[in-house]
Amino acid sequence: MKIFDFSANVVDRIVSELRDAEKFIRIAIFQLHNKDVSKALNEKLKEGVTVEVFTLPYDSINEDIRVEVTKLFKNLEENGAKLYFCRWNVGDPERTSTAVGRWYSFHGKFVVTEKCAIALSANFTQYSELDALIIFKNEKDKIKEYNKKFDELIDLYIRETSGYITPFDCRGRNFIMGLMSEASEFVYLSTESFTDLNFSKFLMKIRSRGLDIRILSGATSMDFTDRMQNMLRELLANDVKIRTTEKDIHAKLIITDKHVAITSVNLNKINLGFKKTNQYWRENTESISICSDPKILSQAKNQYLNIFNDSIDIENILAEKIENLVGSMFTSTFGLRSRKEVKKLFAQLIIRKEIQVKKFVLGIGKMTDKLMKYFNRNMVEKNDFFLSLILYHLSERKHDFDQLNEKLSILNTEINLSGLLELLLNENFIEKADDFYKIKLDKLF
Numbered sequence: 001m002k003i004f005d006f007s008a009n010v011v012d013r014i015v016s017e018l019r020d021a022e023k024f025i026r027i028a029i030f031q032l033h034n035k036d037v038s039k040a041l042n043e044k045l046k047e048g049v050t051v052e053v054f055t056l057p058y059d060s061i062n063e064d065i066r067v068e069v070t071k072l073f074k075n076l077e078e079n080g081a082k083l084y085f086c087r088w089n090v091g092d093p094e095r096t097s098t099a100v101g102r103w104y105s106f107h108g109k110f111v112v113t114e115k116c117a118i119a120l121s122a123n124f125t126q127y128s129e130l131d132a133l134i135i136f137k138n139e140k141d142k143i144k145e146y147n148k149k150f151d152e153l154i155d156l157y158i159r160e161t162s163g164y165i166t167p168f169d170c171r172g173r174n175f176i177m178g179l180m181s182e183a184s185e186f187v188y189l190s191t192e193s194f195t196d197l198n199f200s201k202f203l204m205k206i207r208s209r210g211l212d213i214r215i216l217s218g219a220t221s222m223d224f225t226d227r228m229q230n231m232l233r234e235l236l237a238n239d240v241k242i243r244t245t246e247k248d249i250h251a252k253l254i255i256t257d258k259h260v261a262i263t264s265v266n267l268n269k270i271n272l273g274f275k276k277t278n279q280y281w282r283e284n285t286e287s288i289s290i291c292s293d294p295k296i297l298s299q300a301k302n303q304y305l306n307i308f309n310d311s312i313d314i315e316n317i318l319a320e321k322i323e324n325l326v327g328s329m330f331t332s333t334f335g336l337r338s339r340k341e342v343k344k345l346f347a348q349l350i351i352r353k354e355i356q357v358k359k360f361v362l363g364i365g366k367m368t369d370k371l372m373k374y375f376n377r378n379m380v381e382k383n384d385f386f387l388s389l390i391l392y393h394l395s396e397r398k399h400d401f402d403q404l405n406e407k408l409s410i411l412n413t414e415i416n417l418s419g420l421l422e423l424l425l426n427e428n429f430i431e432k433a434d435d436f437y438k439i440k441l442d443k444l445f
Contacts, residue, residue, distance in 0.1 A: 003135040004260065004296045006190070006251060006303040010122045010131040014111060015040050017135060021113035024050040026150045027124075028287070030107050030264065031056065033065060034124040038072045045079040054084040054153050056106060084154060086285070106153075107271065108287030109264045112146035119262040119289030121190075121252040129250035130307065132190065134262050134291050149287075172265050172286050173272040176254065177202055179290070183256035186212040188304045190253035193217070193266040200231045204238045208366075214241040214308055217267075218249040229321065232314055233351075237358030243311035253304070260300045263288045315355075319347040326350070367392045374427075386420055394430060394439040404437065 005013055011034055018025055018040040025044060032038070032055055041051050053076070061069050077083055086106040111118040115138060122131035136142035177199075180187050187206070194200075194217045207213050215235075235242060254261040264286045265271045271286060291297075323343040330336040338346075368380055368388040375384075386408065393399060393407050401417065408415050421437060424430045430437050 001137045001139070002291060002293050002296050003137060004133070004291075004299045004303070005135075006130070006132045006253065006300065006307065008128045008130055008247065010120060010133050011037065011124060013133065013135070014118060014120065014122070014124075017111070017113065017116055017118060018044065020115055021049055022047075023114040024052070026052045026054075026112045026147065028054040028106075028108055028110050028150055028153055029124055030109060031061070031123040031125055033061070033069045033072070033126055035072070035126070037124045038076065041076055041081065042079050045076070045081060051076065051081040052084065052150070053081060054086065054106075054150065057085045086153070106285040107264050108153075108285055110146055110149070110287050110289065112143055112150060114143065117142040117146040119287070119291075121262055121264060122250060127248060129248040130190075130245060131249075132251040132253040132262055134260065134289060134296065171273050172288070173199070173274070175288060176261070176263070176265065176272065179254060179259055179261060180256060181206060182258050183211055185257040186214075186255075186301075188214045188216075188253075188255040188301070188308070189267070190216040190249065190251040190304070191218075191267045192250050192252065193268050193271075195228060195268045196272055197227070197231055199267050199272060200235055203235060203240055207238050207240055212241075214304075215243070216249060216251075216304075216308055216311060217242065217244055217314075229318060232318060233355055233358055236315065237355050237362055241308075242314040243308055244314055244317060245307070245311045253300075255297070255300045255304055257297070258292060260291045260296055261288055262291075315348070315351055319344065319351045322350060323347045363395075364388055364392050367395070383420065386415055387424065390417075390420060390424065391429060391439060394437060395441075398433075398436040398438045400435045400437070 003013075015036050018037065021044055025041065032053065041053075045051050053073075058066060058070050058073070073083060109120045109122060111120065117136040117139065118133055119136075120131065120133040122129070122133065180202075183206070187203075194215065203213055203215075232242060252263045252265050254263065265288065323340075326343045326346045327338055330338045368384065371384060371388055371391070372378065372380060377384075389408060390404060393404060399407070401421070404421075405417055408417065421430070424437075425432065428440060430439055432438075
């Protein structure tokens, strides 16, 4: 039996499963601070249940809670728990708020007992966050698989070996992109952090196939540098729907019409992985669990959409970031003061106009691409660009000669509009009715 949950109650569900264990509990987790989890583990230890925890060293814990959390671990150890600390340090944490002083490689999250295997995106902290899990209950093959993965972590990081191998069965970036590329209807993503520019380009590419793409990302983790804000505008211009939640979100979740993936992978460079050289790949140690059960797919889709539809459009967040600029413009340029609601409305207008411009640029690019494929050429010439502009304007509505001439006059260059229109008529891209030119959609689309 499989159970899916995307909510703020994920850790409570896990505690319930831990309390149901009778033989063993094995936990691989980035952080373990939660007192309810610790209490459940201690209770099980006193009942004779074997408890093993694979996690990061104490210096990965924030200083303000390090002493308290260390005591929790010491108590577990005194009661008989086996603790395995992954000490493989891969550098300094340049921008992550969850690593302290050192940047340890392991970021995975899963649990296995003799009764269930659990794939999750949650850390066991004291904070209530939106997270996700799949519980594989009484599925012997899954339990065996997760036990094997736990043993692999011990072999890779704890036991003496002659050398390290990359701690993956696959490269995270390639695997996740491959999973999403299989989708034929929709891709729904949840992530705490989204900063990878190459991944955003990949999303725009698969969006061109007509997929419904939606992203939920936590506002507190959102990077609002100019580069990231531009990335979000580009995605919105490509009709990728992006929202954020008032409640902290931690879930790393991929839902398509074919698969559900519970992962520990944020959509940033070190989590997804990247090439250091032609031969070497760098990436955090992450966990990915895939489920293709139709019932779970349906539950995951419905729960995701319920949360997404109740969330905040990222356009509103982008507009908030420029409200002060609007106020400054009124004051410094015109000597005017402005109400909060005026700043808000003006900022929203600016964001929507910016996205419209990006949509315009994208539309011209798509039209040019279709035209070049028709002519079987890769080099775009000046007249090809003019043809694309004409077709783009005609795709919006019919125009007469003077209207098209006015639209193209913005380029301030010599254009043989009559010759271009004749070419398009001869190629059957457009037709003329009375004085108006209309695009023939079936020709290009």
